[in-house]
Amino acid sequence: MIEIKNVSKTFPNGFQVLKNVSLRIEKGEFFALLGPSGCGKTSLLRMIAGFIYPDEGQVLIDGKDVSEVAPYQRAVNMVFQSYAVFPHMSVYDNIAYGLVVDKISKKEIANRVTEVVQLVQLEGLEKSMPSQLSGGQKQRVAVARALAKKPKALLLDEPLSALDAKLREGMRNELVKIQKKSAVTFVFVTHDQSEALSISDRLAVMRDGDILQVGRPYGVYEKPETSFVADFIGSTNLLPARLDDNNLVQIDGVKGMAWKLDHKWPRDMYITLRPEKVRLMVDAVPDKSHIMAQGVISVLVYLGEKTMVEVKLASGKIMKCSLSEYERKTISSLKMGKRVWCFWDEKDMMPLAK
Amino acid sequence: MSKKKRQNEPLNYSKHILPRLMFWFAVIMLFFPIISIVIYSFNDSKRITIWRGFTFNNYTKAFFDLGLREAFINSLTIAAASTVISLVLGIMSAYLLWRFRFWGRTFYGSMLSLPIVVPEICMGVSLLLFFNKVFGGISLGSSWPANLILIIIAHVTFCFPFVSMVISARINLYSFDQLEAAFDLGANEVRAFFDVVLPFLKPALIASAMLAFTLSLDDFVITFFTSGPDSVTFPVKVYSMLRFSVTPVVNAASTILIVITVLLTLGGMAVQKKVLID
Amino acid sequence: MKNMKKEKVYKKPAFWFFSIPPVGWYGVFMLMPLIMLWAFSFGSTNEQFQVVLTWTTKNYLTAFQPIYLKILLKTILFSALATAICLVIGFFVALYISFSSPQWKPFWLILVILPFWTNLLIRVFGVSTMLSNSGMINKLLEFFWNKIKILEEVLGWQILSGDYFEPYDMLYNYGAVVAGMVYVSLPFMILPIYSSLDKLDISYLEASLDLGASHTRTIFKIMIPMIMPGIGFGIFLTFIPSLSTFLIPDMLGGPNAQMIANVIQRQFGAGSNWPLGAALSFILMYITFAFFFGHMLYGARRDKR
Ligand SMILES: Nc1ncnc2c1ncn2[C@@H]1O[C@H](COP(=O)(O)OP(=O)(O)O)[C@@H](O)[C@H]1O
Ligand SMILES: [Mg+2]
Numbered sequence: 001m002i003e004i005k006n007v008s009k010t011f012p013n014g015f016q017v018l019k020n021v022s023l024r025i026e027k028g029e030f031f032a033l034l035g036p037s038g039c040g041k042t043s044l045l046r047m048i049a050g051f052i053y054p055d056e057g058q059v060l061i062d063g064k065d066v067s068e069v070a071p072y073q074r075a076v077n078m079v080f081q082s083y084a085v086f087p088h089m090s091v092y093d094n095i096a097y098g099l100v101v102d103k104i105s106k107k108e109i110a111n112r113v114t115e116v117v118q119l120v121q122l123e124g125l126e127k128s129m130p131s132q133l134s135g136g137q138k139q140r141v142a143v144a145r146a147l148a149k150k151p152k153a154l155l156l157d158e159p160l161s162a163l164d165a166k167l168r169e170g171m172r173n174e175l176v177k178i179q180k181k182s183a184v185t186f187v188f189v190t191h192d193q194s195e196a197l198s199i200s201d202r203l204a205v206m207r208d209g210d211i212l213q214v215g216r217p218y219g220v221y222e223k224p225e226t227s228f229v230a231d232f233i234g235s236t237n238l239l240p241a242r243l244d245d246n247n248l249v250q251i252d253g254v255k256g257m258a259w260k261l262d263h264k265w266p267r268d269m270y271i272t273l274r275p276e277k278v279r280l281m282v283d284a285v286p287d288k289s290h291i292m293a294q295g296v297i298s299v300l301v302y303l304g305e306k307t308m309v310e311v312k313l314a315s316g317k318i319m320k321c322s323l324s325e326y327e328r329k330t331i332s333s334l335k336m337g338k339r340v341w342c343f344w345d346e347k348d349m350m351p352l353a354k
Numbered sequence: 355m356s357k358k359k360r361q362n363e364p365l366n367y368s369k370h371i372l373p374r375l376m377f378w379f380a381v382i383m384l385f386f387p388i389i390s391i392v393i394y395s396f397n398d399s400k401r402i403t404i405w406r407g408f409t410f411n412n413y414t415k416a417f418f419d420l421g422l423r424e425a426f427i428n429s430l431t432i433a434a435a436s437t438v439i440s441l442v443l444g445i446m447s448a449y450l451l452w453r454f455r456f457w458g459r460t461f462y463g464s465m466l467s468l469p470i471v472v473p474e475i476c477m478g479v480s481l482l483l484f485f486n487k488v489f490g491g492i493s494l495g496s497s498w499p500a501n502l503i504l505i506i507i508a509h510v511t512f513c514f515p516f517v518s519m520v521i522s523a524r525i526n527l528y529s530f531d532q533l534e535a536a537f538d539l540g541a542n543e544v545r546a547f548f549d550v551v552l553p554f555l556k557p558a559l560i561a562s563a564m565l566a567f568t569l570s571l572d573d574f575v576i577t578f579f580t581s582g583p584d585s586v587t588f589p590v591k592v593y594s595m596l597r598f599s600v601t602p603v604v605n606a607a608s609t610i611l612i613v614i615t616v617l618l619t620l621g622g623m624a625v626q627k628k629v630l631i632d
Numbered sequence: 633m634k635n636m637k638k639e640k641v642y643k644k645p646a647f648w649f650f651s652i653p654p655v656g657w658y659g660v661f662m663l664m665p666l667i668m669l670w671a672f673s674f675g676s677t678n679e680q681f682q683v684v685l686t687w688t689t690k691n692y693l694t695a696f697q698p699i700y701l702k703i704l705l706k707t708i709l710f711s712a713l714a715t716a717i718c719l720v721i722g723f724f725v726a727l728y729i730s731f732s733s734p735q736w737k738p739f740w741l742i743l744v745i746l747p748f749w750t751n752l753l754i755r756v757f758g759v760s761t762m763l764s765n766s767g768m769i770n771k772l773l774e775f776f777w778n779k780i781k782i783l784e785e786v787l788g789w790q791i792l793s794g795d796y797f798e799p800y801d802m803l804y805n806y807g808a809v810v811a812g813m814v815y816v817s818l819p820f821m822i823l824p825i826y827s828s829l830d831k832l833d834i835s836y837l838e839a840s841l842d843l844g845a846s847h848t849r850t851i852f853k854i855m856i857p858m859i860m861p862g863i864g865f866g867i868f869l870t871f872i873p874s875l876s877t878f879l880i881p882d883m884l885g886g887p888n889a890q891m892i893a894n895v896i897q898r899q900f901g902a903g904s905n906w907p908l909g910a911a912l913s914f915i916l917m918y919i920t921f922a923f924f925f926g927h928m929l930y931g932a933r934r935d936k937r
Contacts, residue, residue, distance in 0.1 A: 012733060051838055053363055070364050071841045078842045084835035088857045097853075098843030142839075149843060365837060368731035370847075376724035377740070380818060384747040387758025387815070390768055394761070404766060447654035454647050462655060468662065471924050473876030475893040476669070476913045479900050483672060483910070484665035511661040514654065543646035574753050575878055579900070589753050596757060596883070608754045619749050 001027045002048060002076075002153055002185070007057035009043065017043040019209040020057070025153070025187060030179050032196040033189045035206030036232070041189040042081075044206075045155050048187065049078045061152060072101075077146035078155040081162070083138045085130045091141055092126040098149045116144040119178060136167050143178065153185040160195065172199055193233050197221060205229050227352050230272045237273040237320050238352075249351070253315035256291045259346050270352040275322035277348035280309065281341040282333055292343040295319060297336055309334070311342055388612065395605035412606035422607055425591035432502055432587060433570040436509035440566045441559065443510065444517025449551065451518075452525045453533075466515040478579035481508050485580060501585040508580045509570045516569065517562040524558035525551070557629045564622035568615065673910035683906055691911035700895060700912065707892040708919070710806055711874035714813035715821075718870045719863070721814070722821030729822075730829040741826070748819045756883050759812050763884070765799040773800065804886035812880040813870075820869040828862025829855075860934065868927045875923075876916055892916055 004023040010016045017040040025031045033041045046052050047059060050071035059067050066074055077098070086094055092113060099109045117123055120140040130138060139159060146154055159175070160168045176199055179186045190196050196203045197217040204214045205228075213220055213229050224230035227238055241251045243266075249259045251271060279286075286292050298318070299310035307328045311319045319342050328334065367373050395413070399406035416422055451463055469477065485504050528551065536546040574589040581590055588611060595604045673691055675683045694700070729740045747755065762768050774797040784791055802808055836858060840850040856863070878893035885891070892912065899909025 049838075049842055051363065051365060051841075071838070072844045072846060078839070080835040080839055082833060082835050084833065084839035086836060086839070086854060086858075097840070097845070101844040101846075101849065145839075145843065364841060364847075365834065366731055367727045368729075368733075373724045373728035373731070376721055377728035380721055380725045380822075381743055383815065384744065384818065386768065387755065387762045388747055388750055390761060391754065391758045401766070443654045443657055446650045450647075450650045450654060453650070456647065456651070462658075465658065465663075471872075471920060472666070473873075473893070473913075473916055473920055475876050475878045475896055476666075476917050479896060479909060479913055480665035480669040481661075482900060483669055483906065484661075487668065507661055510657070514657070518654070543649075572751050574751070589751055592757075593753055604757070608751075608757060611754060612750045615749050615751065616746075 001025065001062055002187070003058075003060040003063075004044070004048075005058045005060065007044075007047065007054040007059065009047065009052065009055050017209050018047070018054070021209070021211055022057075023204060023211060023214065025185060026202075028183050028185055029201040030176065030186045030188065030199060032200035032203040033187065033206060034193060034196040034203050034232075035191065037191050039206045040209040041191075041206055042157055045078070045157055045187065045189050048153070049076060049155055050074045075152040076155055077149050077151040077153075079139070079142045079146055079157065079159050081157045081159070083142040083162075085133075085138045085141050085145075087130050089130075090126065091122065091128050091130070091133070094130070094141055095126075095145045095148050098145060102149075112148050113144075116148045119147065119181060120144045121174075135163055136171055139163070139171065143175075147178075147182055147184065151184060153187055154179075156186060156188045158189055158191070160190070161192075175199065197233070205232060207232075223350065224272065224352070227270055227272065227354075230350070230352060235275055235320060237275065237278070239271045239273065239317060241269050241271045241351075243267050243269065251293075253313050253317075254291060254293045256288065259349070261351055265351060266353055268354055270354060272350045272352055273344060273348060275308070275320040276306075276324075278319060278321040278342050278344050279327065280311075280321060280323065280331060280334075281343060282331055282338060284341075286341050286343040290343040290345060291349075292341050293319065294339065294341050297334070297338050297340055300334065300336055307334075311340060313342075391605050392609050392612070394602055395609045397602045397605070400601055412602045413610075415603045416606040416610065419603065419607075421586070422588075422591055422595075422603075425586045425588045426610075428502060428586060429571055429588040431499055432505050432509060433567050435502075435506045436513055436570045437563050437566045439506070439510045440513040440517045441563055443514040444521055444562060444566075445552075445555070445559070447514065447518040448521035448525050449547065451522060452528075466518055469512045469515050474575040477512065478576045481511070481576065482579040501582065505577055505580050505585060505587065508576050509573065512573075512576060513566040513569050517566055520562040520565060521555060521558045524555055528554050557626065560625055560629055561622075564618070564625075568618060568622075571618075572615065669910045669913060672907055673914050675907045675910075677905070677907065691907045692915070694908055695911045695915055703890055703895055704892050704915070706806070707875060710810050710891070711813065711871055711877075714810045714817065714874055715867055715871040717810070717814050718817050718821040719867065722818060722825055722866060723863075725818075725822050726825035726829050729826055744819055744822050752816065752879060755816060756812055756879050759815050760803060760808075760883050763802040763808055763811065765801065765803075767802075769802065770799040773797070803884060804888055806885065806889040808884040809881045809889050809891065812884045813874045813877060816877075816880065817870040817874060820873075821866040824862045824865040824869065825859060826862075828859040832858055861931070864927065864930065864934075868923075872920055872923055875920060 002023075002025040004021055007018055007021045008016070009018040021044065023044075033044060035041050043052065047054060048061075050066070050069060050073075053068050057067075058065050061075060086097070089097065095113045095116060096109050099112055104112075113126070117126060120143055122137065122140050122144060125133070125137065130141070133141065139162075143154070143156075143159075156175075160171055163171055172195065175186070175188075188196075188200065200217060202214065202216055203220060205212045205220065207228055213225050215223075220229065221233050224233060224236075230236045231238065239251050239254075241249050243261060244250055247260050247263055247265075249257055249261060249271065251257060293313050293315075295311040295313040297309060298312045299308070301308040305325055307323045307325075309321045309323060311321060313319055321342060323331075394405070396408050396410070397405055398409035398411065447466070451459065489504070532550055532554075533546055536550045541549060572589070573587075574593065577587050577590055578593070581587060586594075588607075592604060592607050592611070595601075595607070671685055672683060674687045674689070675685045676688050676690060678684050725744065729737060729744070732740055764770070777792065777797045780792055832855070836854055837850055840854045841847070845853065876893050877891060878897060881889060881891040881894050882897075885894075893916070896909050896912045896916065899905045899912065
């Protein structure tokens with residue numbers, strides 16, 4: 001279990017990367033740190049590994065304060081973004097490196113190396129030099145090398161970003177399998193929201209050195225707490241709204257609204273609406289039970305399994321709308337410049353404070 | 355929570371004691387001898403290491419020392435002449451290697467790096483021998499500047515391969531198409547060279563001229579073997595002063611040379627920066 | 633290939649115009665003298681004190697007489713010693729600079745390069761005044777000596793013998809020559825090591841520490857193997873010029889601590905045995921070439937791996 005308590009960090013050049021961050025990562029879970037690049041994910045990970053020390057606050061591993069313990073004395077290991085597989089050592093020597101340091105017997109080292117080599121499926125490559133390996137294989141070496149130490153947690157810094165798209169997906173599933181088999185806590189840093197959603201048990205969304213929201217992927221996706229999270233996790237429509245005196249939500253140009261919120265919400269607010277929840281109707285008016293708005297198709301992008309449509313509403317706002325292949329086929333005359341109705345249901349909308 | 359003083363982060367070797375100590379030891383070691391030369395050039399004493407008070411006398415003495423002044427003028431003349439000749443030969447040599455394919459081209463190219471490998475002392479004695487046997491003596495004449503010709507030849511011989519290498523690095527970035535375009539538009543070999551190739555080489559020309567000038571001005575060993583009694587350069591003169599009468603005047607002369615080299619190098623860097631920006 | 637040299641039809645005069653001056657100069661003033669020196673090394677002096685080419689190997693045999701051989705071996709040994717000292721100091725200095733903060737780095741680099749803009753002669757002169765009996769180091773030692781003397785009187789103990797400070801003779805021995813070579817070569821050791829350290833991806837060092845290795849282990853097992861090209865180049869730039877250094881032993885070593893270059897110089901000066909000097913020159917050159925090609929081969933083999 002890793003606990004981060006009120007950690008702040010300012011670099012010597014005066015840049016504050018972490019601002020009073022608190023986080024708890026449970027034993028055995030696959031945890032993702034998600035955020036745009038430059039938000040401080042790597043720094044937080046390096047702080048857990050012991051390469052930077054917090055200015056304020058504490059880092060605890062299994063309840064022990066390790067804030068200023070050197071990396072070689074911490075029971076966590078890291079998989080570097082560049083893999084950092086030592087080029088002058090064979091695959092075997094790379095994996096054994098951390099064990100030799102621990103003064104384990106030669107036989108035990110051989111056993112442990114064989115074990116992790118099987119786990120990451122590198123059999124037969126033990127004698128190869130890193131220059132003979134592909135990117136994906138190097139990554140497996142980096143993972144095996146760290147796992148051989150039987151760490152309390154494995155820290156992975158954007159491990160998939162250097163792989164090409166096809167390989168990335170395979171390696172993603174591979175990592176999940178390895179995690180489940182080894183039962184080691186994985187802390188996984190990424191800026192790719194779909195990667196984080198698909199791979200993790202829980203995730204934290206970061207921005208500018210702050211943690212905005214922590215939760216299960218489904219929960220964070222369905223119930224974003226801020227407009228930043230809503231927009232960063234998947235794409236979304238953010239519609240400016242206000243509450244009238246009866247606490248009814250009003251949106252410019254939208255008909256059929258009878259949605260009442262409690263009085264805690266501020267008068268000026270946002271409504272978010274996922275594009276895949278918005279449906280379209282051409283040449284007809286949707287059923288009165290829906291919420292709807294009229295506009296003109298301004299962008300139409302066919303993406304294979306889905307079609308992205310942007311509708312310019314009468315209020316001037318753009319409504320993003322994602323149609324599945326099935327939905328697209330039911331609408332006959334989808335064309336740029338066509339007048340359409342967008343419609344959705346009350347339960348698809350999420351209120352957000354400004 | 356109050357900020358407490360944290361210990362150094364692990365991977366900052368500049369904060370570890372050994373590198374830190376070694377660095378400052380090395381810097382002090384590197385500067386101390388030079389600074390002490392400069393300080394003692396203001397010493398009001400006959401001995402160079404015993405301080406007797408501040409004076410400018412050594413500089414006036416150095417200035418009015420005929421031998422020093424002559425050597426200084428010789429050094430500047432030799433450096434200027436060898437820079438010009440080295441530049442001409444270096445440009446030709448680099449252009450030759452880039453433009454033409456000929457028998458022995460690779461051989462010639464690799465032979466150019468010989469002055470880097472051949473020890474200076476060997477080059478010095480070989481030139482001494484050569485001048486002695488071929489010209490029958492160490493100077494072509496005793497009147498200025500004919501007495502400097504042999505030293506200039508020696509300096510050009512070790513300078514121009516460096517010039518050629520610096521210019522080669524630049525000319526290899528040049529597209530052959532440009533030259534062909536010039537031919538296509540009716541230029542002949544000579545015009546094309548002066549009109550399109552030479553302007554492109556300008557930054558390398560300045561860099562290599564600076565290099566040649568400093569190499570020539572600073573050289574001691576090769577000059578030592580090729581200079582006669584009536585053709586002495588500044589470093590050779592300082593060397594003989596050190597041999598026979600070590601007074602603070604030597605310090606003053608050395609300080610002048612230090613200042614000149616530092617100014618030349620800084621000036622060269624400034625010029626190069628300006629050229630690169632243009 | 634960006635600069636494919638096209639086989640181009642060109643007029644012969646242009647080729648001659650650009651080729652004769654540099655190739656001619658090089659042949660006449662670089663190769664000819666070396667060939668003459670080489671021929672001289674097989675010559676002998678006749679009764680009229682003139683050197684004639686007799687193709688004798690006598691000069692080489694003389695060069696391998698114990699007196700010359702000893703100096704040759706000492707030259708190699710003390711050059712190696714100076715290189716080793718440079719390597720230790722240079723490694724830590726390079727380490728310090730490359731891990732300094734970005735705003736200080738260029739300043740530290742200039743600080744290390746600056747002394748080497750000054751003339752070699754002046755630098756060696758500076759070292760000789762430092763090491764002399766009335767030089768800075770002896771003055772510093774005298775200062776501490778006097779302080780200890782005062783302490784002695786206060787405590788009533790006898791720590792140092794003698795009533796006044798006797799300066800240490802630090803000049804005119806091989807120690808002074810090695811100090812001079814270290815002084816002159818240090819920047820050449822620092823710069824290549826620095827440049828390969830600066831290119832080294834820090835993650836390798838972090839990975840090593842992360843896997844539990846100590847700093848010492850990380851430096852010896854990861855850092856040093858990975859910056860070997862820089863270290864090799866630094867050794868090359870220090871060792872090879874040290875072998876043929878003339879000025880340093882001339883000014884700091886004196887007659888008791890000579891290197892091979894001084895012996896060569898003597899044969900062309902006071903000793904006046906030009907054939908022997910030529911033979912010694914070529915022996916020095918062969919040794920230099922051997923180390924040069926050894927370094928190149930080592931580099932090529934390492935790159936291939
Ligand atoms: N050692 C450092 N000194 C100064 N600034 C740094 C340092 N390391 C990182 N930064 C800055 O901190 C910010 C966050 O970096 P990082 O943690 O790598 O972000 P992420 O991994 O989320 O992209 C970046 O803007 C980066 O420029
Ligand atoms: Mg990062």
